[in-house]
Amino acid sequence: MATSVLIVDDAAFMRMMIKDILEKNDFNVVGEAADGQQAVDIYKEQSPDLVTMDITMPEMDGITALKEIRTHDPNANVIMCSAMGQQAMVIDAIQAGAKDFIVKPFQADRVLEAINKSLA
Numbered sequence: 001m002a003t004s005v006l007i008v009d010d011a012a013f014m015r016m017m018i019k020d021i022l023e024k025n026d027f028n029v030v031g032e033a034a035d036g037q038q039a040v041d042i043y044k045e046q047s048p049d050l051v052t053m054d055i056t057m058p059e060m061d062g063i064t065a066l067k068e069i070r071t072h073d074p075n076a077n078v079i080m081c082s083a084m085g086q087q088a089m090v091i092d093a094i095q096a097g098a099k100d101f102i103v104k105p106f107q108a109d110r111v112l113e114a115i116n117k118s119l120a
């Protein structure tokens with residue numbers, strides 16, 4: 001069965017870009033969220049195999065959402081999507097259980113490498 005993925009980013013074009021990379025590589029995108037709270041809610045409904053999580057978002061940021069998801073499911077596979085200059089937040093996220101991180105602008109090869117590594 002195809003790996004199910006929840007894509008989380010407040011920017012619609014970023015979600016579209018990740019979705020495009022994933023669907024071209026046979027992943028099954030089961031949900032999209034535009035903020036951390038939506039991400040937590042959809043995670044609880046769908047239990048996806050993997051989450052790509054933006055850091056800076058309104059309502060609830062990606063690190064808080066990561067922590068809530070990991071509290072709900074300690075085995076959750078979450079990859080953080082960061083921008084340049086967010087190294088400190090990436091370290092926080094890794095300490096909170098994120099499996100890996102990818103840096104914007106995304107390169108398809110790097111996205112797939114991070115995903116495959118986190119699922120291995």
Ligand SMILES: [Mg+2]
Nearest residue numbers: 010054056057
């Ligand atoms: Mg953002």
